Amino acid sequence: MAGSSLMENLFQRTLEDLIKGLRLQLIGESAFLSKALDEIRREVKSTDADTKANALHKLTYLSSLYFYDMSFAAFHVVELLSSTRFSHKKIAYHAAAHSFSDDTPVLVLITNQLRKDLTSTNEFEVSLALECLSRIATVDLARDLTPEIFTLLGSSKVFVQKKAIAVLLRVFDKYPDAVRVCFKRFVENLESPDSQIVSVAVGVFCELALREPRSYLPLAPEFYKILVDSKNNWVLIKVLKIFAKLAPLEPRLAKRVVEPVCDHIRRTGAKSLLFECIRTVVTSLSDYESAVKVVVVKIREMLVDDDPNLKYLALQALSVVATKHLWAVLENKEVVIKSLSDVDSNIKLESLRLVMAMVSENNVAEICRVLVNYALKSDPEFCNEILGSILSTCCSDVYEIIVDFDWYVSLLGEMSRILHCQQGEEIEKQLIDIGMRVKDVRPELVRVSRDLLIDPALLGNPFLHRMLSAAAWLSGQYVEFSVNPFELMEALLQPRTTLLPPSIRAVYVQSALKVFIFCLNAYLLQRGNAASSSTFDRVVPDVPGLVSERDGPESSSLASCDAPVHCKQDEGFNPRVFDQSFEGLSVEHGGEETATLGQASASSSLKDSFTHESIVNLLNRVELAVVPLTGSYDVEILERARNILCFTELIKRDLLDSPVQKEESLEREGVQASQIIKLMHDAFSNDLGPVSVSAQERVPVPDGLVLAENLEDLETIFGDVQLPSLNSFSLGSPQYEERAGFSIPIHESKEEPVPSSESTSLLAEHRKQHGLYYLPSANKEDDYPPANDTKLQAGTNDDDGDLVKLTEQLLLSKKKPNHAKPRPVVVKLDGDQATIATNPRPKEDLLSGTVRDVLLGSDTNPTSSQGQASTKSSSKRKGKEKLNVDSAKENLGGVEKHDQGNPGSRKSKHHSHGKGRRHGSPGKKGAETEENGQKLKQKSSRTHSKHKARQRAEVPLNVVAQSPVIPDFLL
Amino acid sequence: MIRSVMVINTQGKPRLAKFYEFQPAEKQQELIRSVYGVLSSRAENVSNFVDAESIFGPDTRLVYKHFATLYFVFVFDSSENELAMLDLIQVFVETLDKCFKNVCELDVVLNYSKMHTVLDEIIFGGQVLETSSTEVMKAVEEISRLEAASNAISLVPKSVSSWRSR
Structure with missing residues (x-):
């Protein structure tokens, strides 16, 4: 046994061997690594601590830099933690910190080992445990080890003390109740003579304050002192960050810090501190003109600096300041615009943002022209950034800054033609939106759409398909403004449309139908007028009878729609239709309407073009183009193509087979066809408008209508x-x-x-x-x-x-x-x-509310891991929490008083307040700990019950200070 | 706080990676890859910032410095100052330089644990702990001594004792 472990030990590869082997291997990296990993899997199970340590060391290395999963070794890490040898401990702690997550099951086993190491006399062992804790502490670990950390906060060794302070961030985060225990000592560190300690403490406060600034307002005096006295740039930066958060909450505080911040700006040589001061002023003190002026001078210096970092940050600061002080940006206009052509993409983007901030009603055309020209020359990525920001700026607040929509629409068209343009979707959205919202611009929209549609090159760019779909829709919807509908038809049916995705092709087909009907209608009118102007009048009443072979009710309804429409003509609804229809009939009547929309010329020129031949050609053209579409696999296309074909069949038979006859005398069939055309034309010329989202x-919900709370079942019903x-x-x-x-x-x-x-x-x-x-x-x-x-x-x-x-x-x-x-x-x-x-507001409130509860010392959070205990004592806790909030509020008052130069009264007030509270709380807390203890016992761990005793001994002591925590430290 | 520290060579191989919030291994790999993707496309003599939000999520920033064949990358959030972070990279590199006497990529490759020891003295759980490289060196040397001592004791008696037990 011993022999084998010796052999293992002697022949085991160390991490160094592994790394060197990896560099020299000839069998391929992954093969080498998997071999090494097999080796490690074997070695890690060894009973020999050295072998195990070596294996874990290698494994951590592989996991860290070659991303192998090492969760299988979690238990071995725990084993090694208990080794007495420092080098083993170090490897084990490193492995634990690297690989343990909240879900690692063996975490519950390390509490004791951590406690042992935290109380070790060797400061480096303590440091290892703290380092590990700062990365992996869970709710349970944080709760169980709070007493040890509290002790370490008072350590005489700076090396340990600073790490104990830093670990608090994680501990507070996981176990907010630790605030009750540790907060006082923690705050005391702000006044430590050792600058390292202050630096770390301020760092932790900065993290905490960034999450929930209001809770730390009472500490403002301490921070203020540091801001004025400290010479350490690191500390000052953090304090500035804290004040940047506190100042907006308390105007008087802002007033106090403006001067010191400006002092630092004038005095400091450190760019980092200077920039932090600038940022503080632009974000939180922008109401103080004088400070802003000082800052803008500094920003300008940074802007012209050779260091691209400073330039970049200065631009960022400018864009923050732009919202309130646009003059600052305008002052530096040249630099900003020059930066657009910087080699650094960060700087380019930032200056683009600034340029867009400068856009206003008066200069939008000019700036956009410059930018679009610039976009032509720049790389695809930046080109799209430019186009995207133009689009988003111009459409903000329902096109607030756009005065000349004709210009904007043609700009949209122009943008689509830029080679790298990938903004099809946004352009589509805006084109249609403008079409619906801005009536006066429709002629121009149609013109632009036509230009886009007839350009075969655009069809080849998939990014623009969406935009083309908008163009097709617009030209169909507003075809009455078109100069040459035949040309539009050509464009919509051109063979290259096969390049489009089906959904967009379907739009093309539909638009073609609209244009087609428009043409037919125009032709009929013309012919009808020429033949006999009087017949036209009879058209409407005749409808139901004429189209009787079609579905009766539907068509008749369409016809009757015309009646109200006619009456409303002078209300400005769709005048074009009527211009068309009354053209020949009543010149004296139609005149005023036509002039306003500037289509008089268009219609008069069109008049001549709707000859019989042209219509026949058009019909044939349509058939030719649409027939192949009936073989389409896309239902949308198929359906629409069929619609067109049916329609052409109908028309063809009635209208075009015996043209000569018809022109001479209006026969019944001809009239019938013309009625259908007219009806459809009227249907299509109904205007579409935007609808408010609200x-x-x-x-109001009508009486008797029951609205289901949950509509899930609806989906299954209606599919x-x-x-x-x-x-x-x-x-x-x-x-x-x-x-x-x-x-x-x-x-x-x-x-x-x-x-x-x-x-x-x-x-x-x-x-x-x-x-x-x-x-x-x-x-x-x-x-x-x-x-x-x-x-x-x-x-x-x-x-x-x-x-x-x-x-x-x-x-x-x-x-x-x-x-x-x-x-x-x-x-x-x-x-x-x-x-x-x-909308977003309630959410925010909720969020900040919870965060605040947690950081005020409190108790809402410990639920997740402490289930029973916290629910049992929840009522008590709630009471306490309320008190806490109260005291925080009072503190707010305190700060105010302090600002007025009256700290004395505040002191006494808080003392009494604190004392009043002290009577009640220890008992409550005692009960609470009891419960905690019971709960721990349930876990049936001996050490836990030991801990219980200790906790009980210690906690009540601290509790005294807890609720009034914040006030005490203000003194 | 500082979210992550990475050292990546110009070939895209990670040489040191430390995440102060737990990330599963695959995620780490993905993050490092995307960071490298951005860094490798950047020219020399441009600013040391990279848009990190697309990679690391909201409220993150990234600064990097390019030394010889290595990128040193710090990822952090709004509670740190960008320029200060650049200084911190400098501190880190200076400390390594003192440690290894003219540090080069090979030193970084071969001294995995020492790299971590140094870094842990500078950054603790995502917070800046120490900014003076002399102080860091003191602590690192102390730790190395302790490590060596514990290993030296171990080797001889261990083999002897296993002998005896035979």
Whole structure:
């Protein structure tokens, strides 16, 4: 036995051998390592401590630098910890710190060993244990070892004491009750004569204060003293960090620290301290003009420094200051813009951010032009950073800074053409959003979309497909503004569209249908007017009869929709349609409308282009392009292609087979076809508008409607069909996602050419029900009757009460209030920002509340590991906690008084307060420890019960100081 | 606090890795890889900062220094000062230099445990403990002496005692 261990020991490879072997190996690294690992697995089980230590040492090395899992050796680490030899201990502690996590099961076994080492006379052993504890302490370890750490806090050896202070951070974190025991000694260290101790203590306070600053306000006087007196840069940096957190909470404190901070700025030679002062001022003292001025001077010095680090940090500081003092950035404009071309990407990004901070209504065009030009020249990554930040800046607050939307839209188009552009998705979102919100810009939007669509090069860039989808949708939706719809059609059906993903192709096909119908309609009007202007009038009333072979109710409803639309013409709804329809009929009437939208010229030029041949060509072109799509595997494409084809069949037969006949005398079939076209055209020209995200909230729940709390079962019931459509109406609104945005036209197309089926009517039913709730947010009653009235109105128009018609009406009424607001140009909804602003707040409060409870000394936390004990005593604890909070509040008052130069009264007050409290607490605490003890006993560990005794002995002593902890130290 | 200290060579091999918050081995490897990925793409004479939030999550920063064939990397959060961290890297390297007399990558490779001993005296549980390399050296030497002593005692008597027991 002994012999084998000797052999093992003699022939075992040490870590050094392993490392050297690894460098010289010829069998390949992984083979060598797995061999070594096998060896280690064997050796680690050895009974010989030396062999085991060596094996663990190697294993830790491999785990640390070659990332092998070493959890299998956890127990061996525990074994080795108990070795008396220092070198073994060192290896074991290193291994433990490296490999143990909160979930390591053997952790419960090391409590005793740690305790033994913490009380060792050898300071290096103590140090090893503390180091390990600082990395792996769990709730249990922290709780059980708090007394030992408390003792070490008073150690005479600085080497040990500073580590004991540092370990407190982890201990407090895990076991907040330790604050009660250790806080007093901990705070005393702030006034230690040894600067190392102060440095470590301030470091720990800095960590704590960053998490929950308010609790440490009472210690402000101590920190202030350090801020003024200390000469150690490390300490000063940490104190500044603390004050940066405290100052915003207590304005008088901010006033006090401004001067010392400025003093440091003037005096210090250390850049790190200087920068920390700058940061403190820009983040927390930015209300003090004089300080900011001093700081900006320093920032400028750093900006022009050769050291890229200083330049980078100065830019960062500037971007913080920019929110409140934009002048500081403007003063340094040249440097900032020059930095855009720096070699360092950090600096480039930071200056880009600053440039965007300088953007305002007046200079947005200029800055964007410069940036876009710059983006053309820069590397792909930075190019996209630039484009991304332009996009996000411009769309903030519903395009607040954009005045000239024509310019912005063409900028979007221009951006898409930049070689490296990968912002398709964002551009898509904005294009559609602008299309819906800003009516006046639609002609320009269509022009830009056309330019994008006819450019075959763009189809090859997958990043831009989303943007193209937006362009296709826009050109279909607003085709009436198009200069040349034939060209659009060509673009939408070009062969290279095969490069697009199916979902986007489907949008193309749908848009093609819209454009097609627009063309046909224009042609018919033209022809109809030429032939006989009077027939046109009869069109509307005739509809139900004419299309009787189609689904009756649906089409009739469509027709009756026209009636209200006609009446509302002067309210500005979709004037284009009427310009078209009345063009020939009533020049005297249409004039004013056309002029405003600047499409008069377009329509007049178009007039000539809708000849019979061109329409026939178009028809053939459409058929040619769409027929192959019926073989598509994508249902969306398939369905839409079929729609188009059915439609063309219908039209072709009725309209184009005997053109000469028709032109001479309007026959019945011709009229019929034209009616269908007209109806569909009208359906497509319904305007879509954004809906406030909060719209739903504003609708009171009708009586008798029971809203289920939990909608989980809904999903199983409705599955697929209805929920998507629900989305498209309620959620998507201000910025439709691709799917959502396009689902509207999809439904329309389904309804019109294809007779309504069971499912469409269901859908319509659904919309009718829910559409009512998606009311536009702002004063709808001013201009328009509420949606409910629309329903009534619809009923009177056509008593048949058809669902599809209602849907149409709802769509109308939904959009109109948005657009009727003759607010400048952009449709804004209150809900757009309101909800965003209010939402996160409650969360924050909750968070800071809990953190505060924990750090105030308290008791809410120890639940997880101490289950029973804490629940039992929870009522007592709650009481205590409350007191704690009170005292903290009083302290706040204390600080204020101090600031007024009246510390005396504060002192006495807190003394009495503290004393009053002392009577009650020890008893309570005693009971609590008792319980703790009982709980520990349940764990049936002898040492634990020993510990219990000790804890009981020690804790009550400390308890005296606990609750009034903070006040005492203020004195 | 300081989240992590890494020493990576210019080939991407980690030479020292210490995480002050527990990370499983695979995660460590992934983090080191992504850090190296960023570092290796950076030119000389640019700033010593790298955007760490994409790698380490929110509120993290990273500074590094490039010495010969090694990158020294510190990852930390907003409670540390960036420039001070750069100074701390300097302190660390200076201490190693004193330790190994002109430190080079090979020293770092061969002295795994000493590297850790040095680092542990400078950073303790993520907190800056000591910033004077002389103080650190004192402690490190003391520890080495103690280690050597405990090993020296062990070797002879151990073999003797196992002899006797035969």
